[in-house]
Amino acid sequence: MIKSNLLLLGNEAVALAAIDSGISGVYAYPGTPSTEATEFIQKYASESTHSRWCTNEKTAMEAALGVSYVGKRALVCMKHVGLNVCADAFINASMTGVNGGLVVLVADDPSMHSSQNEQDSRFYGKFSFAPIFEPSTQQEAYNMTRAAFELSEEVGLPVLLRVVTRLAHSRAQIVPQPAQKPADIHFPANPGNWILLPVVARRRNNEVIAQQPMIEQKAIDSPFNIYDCSVPSKRGIIACGIAWNYLMEAIGGKICGPVLKVSQYPLPKALIADMASKVDEILVIEDGQPFVEDQVKGVIPGKVVVKGRLSGDLPRTGELTPDNVKAAITGVAEPVLETSEYVVPRPPALCQGCGHRDVYNSLKDIIAQYPNGKVFSDIGCYTLGALPPFKAINSTVDMGASITMAKGAADAGLFPSVAVIGDSTFTHSGMTGLLDAVNSNSSITVIISDNLTTAMTGGQNSAGTNKFEQICLGIGVDPAHIKVVTPVPANREQIDQILKEEIEYRGVSVIIPRRECMQTLARKKRKKL
Amino acid sequence: MKTDIILSGVGGQGILSIAAIIADAARKQGLNIKQAEVHGMSQRGGDVQSNLRISSNPIFSDLIEKGHADVIISMEPMEALRYAGNLSKEGWIISSSAPFINILNYPDVDKVLEELRRRRNVILLDIEALAKDNDVPRSSNVILLGAAAASLGINCEVLKGSLADFFSAKGEAVVTANMKAFEIGKQLAN
Structure with missing residues (x-):
């Protein structure tokens, strides 16, 4: 240890x-x-x-x-x-x-x-x-x-x-x-x-x-909630959690008015009421949404002004930074940094050699053959199929929503209606939706893009590894419409063919392209060296 | 002392290894440390950065204030330029000059390098070529660390000790190669 x-x-x-x-x-x-x-x-x-x-x-x-x-x-x-x-x-x-x-x-x-x-x-x-x-x-x-x-x-x-x-x-x-x-x-x-x-x-x-x-x-x-009103000022400051660090950074660790650090809730209202009796305004600094700022208004007399994310003194959205906190405290706008015209965004992308690439290369071409085809996707590396060069998916909402949204859209008359979901997301929240689809014989094509791991978060074990065919059979998917394929460029024709056939099948079909994640594979190789 | 460092690069280039070595050396010198990292989606070939703050006084913020960074260490020239505005006027940029091109609209490399060279304190090294030519092909990031060593405010011998510790589990040959890479960077920065 x-x-x-x-x-x-x-x-x-x-x-x-x-x-x-x-x-x-x-x-x-x-x-x-x-x-x-x-x-x-x-x-x-x-x-x-x-x-x-x-x-x-x-x-x-x-x-x-x-x-x-x-x-x-x-x-x-x-x-x-x-x-x-x-x-x-x-x-x-x-x-x-x-x-x-x-x-x-x-x-x-x-x-x-x-x-x-x-x-x-x-x-x-x-x-x-x-x-x-x-x-x-x-x-x-x-x-x-x-x-x-x-x-x-x-x-x-x-x-x-x-x-x-x-x-x-x-x-x-x-x-x-x-x-x-x-x-x-x-x-x-x-x-x-x-x-x-x-x-x-x-x-x-x-x-x-x-x-x-x-x-x-x-x-x-609580020893974690610090209240210090030893230095008088017209303004009091409430800083929650990590906001305390940015406050201290801005004032160099030297307290210059009543301050309350909130790190333990329920909100210590008595301390806030005491602060309000000593100041004209209270600045609330908190990361996330204006949870405390809203509550403070119900605790203090109306004549005390409350400032924070709702008042516009801090940005309404986005994380706190030492810069926007300093700006809220000093009233001086944060510096705008010069950006060179020779810097362009570098978005994340699917790894070279990743099996999801082979899935999307085929799917993009096949779905283009239909005027109304839509692809409902899910949460994971394969969400990157939204970006060029693929631009192959139409939705990403929450864990498991690919299958159920595809079902709903198919129920409402969409054809073809395709779901793309990863192996770990399928067992997380996709399986129950697949049961709904089977029970109502919805015309959907579900692609469980199986890379044998929970890849996006760093390659953790995936709960359903080696169990997907049995799970789908158990849920009631017709065995003739459960297809497993290895997503490599050499199998392009086979993948295209399976996609075409299963999209045309008017019922629930499941395609499982299965190949190990490039990241976990590389890690295993490094360990062997 | 206080040194605020921005490490930047492309996901997978190993900036967190450099950060870990510097942080370990700072710890051994009894300094305070805060190091904000990037995990998750952007590690898939996107731009990544880490804020590493070391100081003899307590450190409050995990992030460096705009315009207050003392050093930018970058594994990639456009990624160095992305954060150049965060640097203080006296700050140093130590960057690889070899572009990592995984996007279609990568700008003109010469223009990127030209913009970087316009800064007051800049060290640009083709660390990939240096690593190959000197037979330390896997240690380009450590060449960069060597080049940055003098601007970190950390004792160089302590830094070398942390470097050796970091690679010790991989055997003597790997440690030796990285020590060599470190010295190459250090000499070129002089």
């Missing part, structure tokens, strides 16, 4: 703290910017710690709740949109309450470096009544994860640990604390709470709401 002066990503700091908190397992589905937390635990935790990737975020959250039920600790990791997938389980985990500590790491992606939206996970924390931690530094990520397991068990609720890309993917030195041992199995003190019949849920709803003032008091008293 590694110890002492460590240089860790924010995600790795959370992972190390989870190991040191004595977790029995981590449950997760890969997703940028969250993936490294689980990978760290896979690499460094003892063999008895569960760390195998789950099929999706919902199976992960529910398995972790099972760990909690038997009195042990679990960490769940995901990207922000993963919380949508497991929202049912996450919200109801507050209703059942937890036994062993349950900490949910969610990595938000302001500016959408690798995402489809900019949703702010703190909203989920609020409406599930779960306490939220939002670290500003890697050391805080470690310390707060340790504290989150303790708090989870103390108040009997899951704790949401919200990080953003710039913390998740930034390294700094970490000093760890002594490790704890995993707990032994012990069952919940109130086993009835775990059976959410309406009669139980109504009682639990009242109990959880009644807990809120106590949880808010903990946020007020």
Whole structure:
């Protein structure tokens, strides 16, 4: 085990703290910017710690709740949109309450470096009544994860640990604390709470709401929330999580008016009300959406002006930077950088030799033979089929939406209606949609482009590897319309032929082009050298 | 001391290896470090960059303020130019002069290099050719690290120690090749 002066990503700091908190397992589905937390635990935790990737975020959250039920600790990791997938389980985990500590790491992606939206996970924390931690530094990520397991068990609720890309993917030195041992199995003190019949849920709803003032008091008293009003000023500043770093950078670490650092929620309203009594205006700096800015308005007298993303003092969208925070504080617009005319965008692209290329080369030509053909795609490397030279797909929405959207469009009369989905995304959320399509005999062609891995996030195991034909047969796809092919340039004619035939078939057909990802293949070769 | 470094290149060129070696050396010298990396989609042949900040004082922001970078280390000339505006007036650009052309509209390479040469402090090296000619074909990024060594504010011997540590698992021959590559870069930058 590694110890002492460590240089860790924010995600790795959370992972190390989870190991040191004595977790029995981590449950997760890969997703940028969250993936490294689980990978760290896979690499460094003892063999008895569960760390195998789950099929999706919902199976992960529910398995972790099972760990909690038997009195042990679990960490769940995901990207922000993963919380949508497991929202049912996450919200109801507050209703059942937890036994062993349950900490949910969610990595938000302001500016959408690798995402489809900019949703702010703190909203989920609020409406599930779960306490939220939002670290500003890697050391805080470690310390707060340790504290989150303790708090989870103390108040009997899951704790949401919200990080953003710039913390998740930034390294700094970490000093760890002594490790704890995993707990032994012990069952919940109130086993009835775990059976959410309406009669139980109504009682639990009242109990959880009644807990809120106590949880808010903990946020007020939290060592992670710093309130300093020793220097008077007409303006107070509230900085949440990573925003604190940009504030300190802008003022050189020297406090020049009332400040409140918010890193633990529910929002410590009493501190904000106190600040409001001392200032004329409050600037709220937070990464993501104006979650705090909106709430602050309900806490303070109307004569105090609230500034932030809604007022336009900070950009309404996109991540915080030291530049836009400094501009909001000083009132001086951030510098506009000169850009050379000899710099052009360099978008990502499918790797040379990637099997998805062979799929799209064929699909693009075949679909062009039909006036109305549309291709519904999904989340993964193959989303890059949207870009030149392919321009071969018409939609990318959420995990699994390719098959179900193709079904809906076919139901509404579209022909041909084609879905392109990766192997890992298919098992994540595509299988259930395929069952819908089979049951209504929708005329769709599903391409499961199988590269034997979860490639976009760095080559993690894919839950369905070697099982796809059986899964499709089990769901009820006609065996005559399940075709497997190796996507290489030499097989171009064969791929074209299969595509033509299966598109013309009026029912559900599945084509599985299967060839290993170039990245995982290269990694294996390097290891052999 | 404080050195704010932008490392840039194309996904897969190995800028994170250089960053890891510099960060390790800074750590061994007892300095504070923050290093923001790029993971995910852009690693598939897109433009990638990392902000590496090292300082004897506490560091607050993980990102470098615009116009405040001290050094740009780039594995690719257009990618060096992309971040040139982030550099302070006295800042240094240490870049490969060999273009990595994976897009159809790559600009005129001579114009790119010309723009870079107009900067006050610039070192341009054809690290790919140097690596081949000197029989260290896999160490072009370490040639660049050697060329940047003097502008980092880190003790060169400590940096070499971190370089050796980084490659030690791959055996003596790999360490030797990288030490040679480092010295080539260092000499050419003098």
